[in-house]
Amino acid sequence: MPSGETCKKSAIALKPLTYRKQIFSTIPRWLEGKRQDDEAEDLWRIYDNLYDLHGFINHHPGGKFWLQQTKGMDITEAFETHHIRAVPQALLDKYFVRKASKPRNYILTLEENGFYRTLKRRVGAQLDEMDYSPRRRTYLYHLALLAASVILSLISTRLDSMLVEALTGLLIVWQAVAAHNYFHQRDNWQMYSFNLTLMNFADWRISHALSHHIYTNSLYDLEMTLPEPYLCWIPSKEVATKTWRIISIFLQPVVYALLFFASFSQRVFRSIVNKNELYWHDIIGFSLPALMWLCSPLSAAEVLLKWCRIIMFASFIFSLISFNGAHHVSDNYHDGDALPSQLDWGLYQLTTITDRSDIKGNHFWALTHFGDHILHHFFPTLDHGMLSQLYPILQSTLEEVNGSEPRELSFVQHIIEQNKQLLRMEPNPRGHF
């Protein structure tokens, strides 16, 4: 089990992390811990200002969820990255309460003329000239994948074929990754289809959108800490010994295959013994086996077994794509490595992401495999199909700052690198930028 000081103090924050004081990381513990660490006094903190957004929660165009969940927190980066236009900033004055009495807990910066906000201003100025037609194609891709997942699930009940089950799992994953495009945006029907994986989009809005996207590869990133102790990417012997790291390489396929079941059953368990963590829309996860049972001659037990195999295939494929998609290249920054000399939030992000070179420029593959990942982290609410239009602005802005290029590797190289990162115990002494 990870223990020791390097497991509790992130290099990008001033205070030790409250949520890491407990043995297992969970989403409710992360939320509670962040509230304690941020000390926003039951209000919302943006930069050094405190706002009372209680009256705005129900009117927020992005949906209630985001503000309900972040009450009492510092939401500076989430606020900056989720709005490209100037309207939300202009609205804020109305809700201003007072200046915060303490400095921010996070040391990454979002200076007005720094890299990220300069890039965002330039993208904002381009928004009206962008080609919005890829949004329609994204809509059709997701719909087609969803329909195909349902149809193939039904076909799998008529054919006794593992291959069909694996294909069904693959389609469920592709539609779920496409649904991920939608849960980053204002509430919509597509986000619910993510739940066919047995994971829940609302949980992912926290662990992925509010934690991973903002504090990438740091100890505040739940996508780094939830898979511990089975997969440990933090380069420290306090987090995992060499022997355990070697074992974890061989354990990976099992962890991948059980991820969906494990995340659901843990939530059920904690809901029974502690506080409810389930949502009404978790029921969507069971709509496929119910439909398979209703439309097939198989018994309930046979359908259940078949569906479990499909979910295991899906879980394996999803983990393979997501854990080997961008962040765990051994040269990427992971908490404990030397920080970049410039602490701009956007430049920090660039040290934690290596894009997939083999799917660049292809709308379908990028949508279903977390492609164009750097731009997705910078502008998560923009439709995934539109991101590739922003490369020229990204490149020219980056060139002005330090002349560097966004890094890219193929999928196979990502897999090799991710395994190297699992084994890496020594912090990298050289910070990018």
Ligand code: HEM
């Ligand atoms: C945790 C912080 C916040 C998050 C994660 C968040 C998220 C979002 C999302 C996902 C959207 C929809 C974007 C789309 O679908 O294109 C949105 C829209 C919007 N939000 Fe927020 N929001 C946050 C805080 C705020 C605050 C504090 C304000 C203002 C007081 C605000 C004002 C707006 C407005 C006016 C829009 C519609 C215009 C636009 O998209 O730029 N939001 N927000």
